[in-house]
Amino acid sequence: MTEPLLAIEGLTKSYPGVVANSDVTFEIGKGEVHALLGENGAGKSTLVKAIYGLIRPDAGHMLWRGQPYAPAAPQQARAAGVAMVFQHFSLFEALDVAENVALGMDNPPPIRTLAARIREVSNAYGLPLDPGRLVGDLSAGERQRVEITRCLLQDPHLLIMDEPTSVLTPQEVEILFRTLRQLRSEGRSILYISHKLEEIRALCENATVLRLGKVVGRCDPREKSARALAEMMVGTKLHQPERAAHKPGQVLLEVKALDLRAPSAFGTSLKEVSLQVQAGEILGIGGVAGNGQDELLGALSGELRTRPGAVSFKGATVGHFGPTARRALGLLCAPEERLGHAAAPDMSLTENALLTGAWREKLVKNGFINARRARAFAESIIKRFDVRTPGPHVAARALSGGNLQKFVIGREIMQRPEVLVVNQPTWGVDASAAAAIRQALMDLAQGGAAVVVISQDLDEILEVADTFAALNGGRLSAKRPVQGLTMEAIGLLLGGAEGDSDAAA
C-alpha cells in the first residue's frame, strides 16, 4: 500500500450553532481524482478551506505525505503543493490576467517573465490565455482558465476544485475535463467538489460523501448510478416528483402577439409571442439563455409594461399593469436571479417575505407594517419549504443558493397564486432542494393554478411540464404536449437555436 498524498483524520470544525465538519476522515492518493459529494451545507467548503489553510479545524489532524500538516494560512498550503480553484472566482476584474496570476503566487517572477510562462503553461494544457487582457473583459470560462493557470504555475501536487463547472457551457466543461485528465496522467491529485453527479461519474475514481458534516459513505462513482449517488447524499430515497395528469381548465393567462423591445442593449426583443395557459397546466418554456427569457418574465410580471391587450389574466387585460397590481389579481412571478432580483441580499427573510407578500398576505395596514404577521409569514415559508436557516431574522445573503431559492419560490407559492411564472427555478440548487421545488410547483398546478416554468434545463421541463414551447431569438414556438416528446423532438423545436447559439458563443 502506497502512502496517501493527503490523509485527513477526525477533522472537526464547528461554528456557533452549526457543526460544519464532524470527525471527517478520508485519504487522497497520488494521481487520484477524488470527488467530495454532498448537498449544499454538507460541509464540503469548510473542509477544503481547512485543507487550504483558510480556517483552522477545532480537532483532528491532517497528514501530507505522512508528515503532520496544519497550514495556518493559504501561503503555507501553497508552499506544500496545494492549489485551489474557487467556486466564486478569486479574481480582480480591474487587473489584467498576469497581475491576477501573480497575486495568487508567493514569489512571482517579474511580470514580463510571468506573462511568457502564462502563455506557455496555458497552451500546454489547452487553455490559451492572453496575459495582457483585463479579467473584467473575460467570459466565465476564460476566468476559470486564469484560476487554473494560476494554480498550475505553482506545480501543485493537489488541485482542489470547488464546483468548477457551475458557470461553464458544455463545451467549456469538455475542455476542462480534458485538462483535468492530463493533470492526472502527470501524477497530480485532484479533489473535485460538485453536486453534478454525471460529471463525477465521468471523472472521478473515488468519492467521499458528506451529509450534515459527517462522512456517510465512500464509493467508486463509476460503479454507481447517479440516482444511487444522489440518495447517498440526501440520505433518503430520492422521490421522483409525481402527480396525476392534468385536466384542462379555464384559460388563466393569455399572451397575444406580444412585441417588446429589450430594455437593455444586451437583451433580446420579443417578437409576436403568443401563449395560453390553463388552470392546472404547467407550461415549460425551453431555450438557451439570452433568447428572451428575462424579457418574457418581465412582460409577464409587469416589470416591463406592454399594450393592455398583450397580456390578459382570466380574460381581463393587464398588459399596462405594474407588478403590484398584477400580484393583487393573482399573477405572481419569481425571477431567475436570487440575489438582487428575487430577494434583497442584505435584508432579512422577514423583510424579503414582506416585499412581495405585503398585499396578498395583508402584512401592511394603513402604511404600517404588521411585524408580527410578516414574521409569521416568513416563518411559515421556512417551515413548509424546509429552508435551512436559524430563523427569519437572517439576511437573505447568508442563505445557501438552494435554501434561498426554496424561500423565494415558497414565498410566491404561499401567496396562493392563480398564475405563477418562474424563471430557472432550480438553477444552482442541489438535488433534494430541486426535487422539493419541482414537487411544490406540481402541487400548485394540481391545486388548480396555471404555472409557467422558464428553464434551460430540458430534463426539468420534461419532468414537470404538461406542455412545452421553445423560445428562440425572442420568438416562441407553438406549444406541444410534453407526453411523447423526445429530446430529439425538442431539439428540432428549438429549431436551429443550437447552431445559432454555438456561432454566437
Added chain:
Amino acid sequence: MDFSSINPVVLMAALMVAATPILLAAIGELVVEKAGVLNLGVEGMMITGAVVGFAVAVTTRNPYLGMLAAMGGGAAMSLVFGILTQLLKANQVASGLALTLFGLGFSALVGQGYVGISPPRTAKLNFGFLSDLPVIGPILFRHDPMVYASIAIVAGVWYWLNYTRGGRILRAVGENHDAAHALGYRVLRVRMLAIMFGGACAGMGGAYLSLIRVPQWTEGMTAGAGWIALALVVFASWRPWRALLGAYLFGGIVVLQLNLQAAGFRIPVEYLAMSPYLITILVLVIMSSGRARKSLAAPGSLTKPFHAAG
C-alpha cells in the same frame, strides 16, 4: 482694470505652491481609496496636521520637525478612523464626516495659543544655475523642498501601485476584498496601513499651509482644501499623475483668482472664491456621464466593509 500687473511667471510659480497642499492630501487619499476605503475626514486630518505641525515648528524652531509631527498627527487621526471603520465596522461615510468635524474643533482648541505667531521660515532651495534660468528658473527651481517632495511622492505612489508586489496587493484588496482574503492577504492590515499613509499625507498637506504657504495659524484655515482633495481623487480617476495635473489646475484657479482681485478685475470676490468648487462639480458631472469607463476606474470594493466570513 490692469492685466499687465499679472506676471505669468509669478503666477506659475505661485500655482505650484498653491497646489502642493491639495496634491499631498489627494495623493494620500488616492492610496486609501485604491485600498477600497473612502475616508471623508481629509479636511479634519489636514487641519490637525496644520496645527500640530505649526505648534511643533514654533516650539522647536525647526519647520521640518513640524512637518514630521504633522504627518504623525494626521496619521493618528486616521488611525481613529481606521479603528472605527475597519475593526469596529462603522460606516465609512459617517466616520469620515465625524473625523472632519472633530478635527476642526480639536485644531481650534489646540491652536488657541498660536494665533498671530510667525512660524520659522522654510528656506527655498537653490539649484545654482538652474534657478537663475530666465522664466523656467523662477517657475520650477526656486521653491521650498516640500514642493519637490510632493512631486516625488506622486511619482513614488505611481511606481509603487503599478510596478511593485505591494502595490498590486493593495489594488487587489481594493478591487475585491473577498478574493484577496481567499488568497491569503491580510485585508484589514493593508487597509489600516493605507489609511495611515493617507492620514500622514493629509497632515503634511495641512502643515504646508500653516508653515509655508500662509504662513500662520488661523482657525479653520484649510477652508475646504480637504474637500477639493477628495474631489480631485475622483477627477483623477484614481491615477496619480492625473491627480498632479488636477491639483495644478485647481491651484491655478486659486492663484488666478487672487491675482485678478489684486488687478482690480471687476467681479465680486465671491464668484472667484467659488470657482474651484464649481469646476469640481462640473468635472464630476462630466466624468460621471461617461458611464462605462468610469465605473471601471473606481475600485470595486470602495466603501464596502470587510467581514472575514469563515
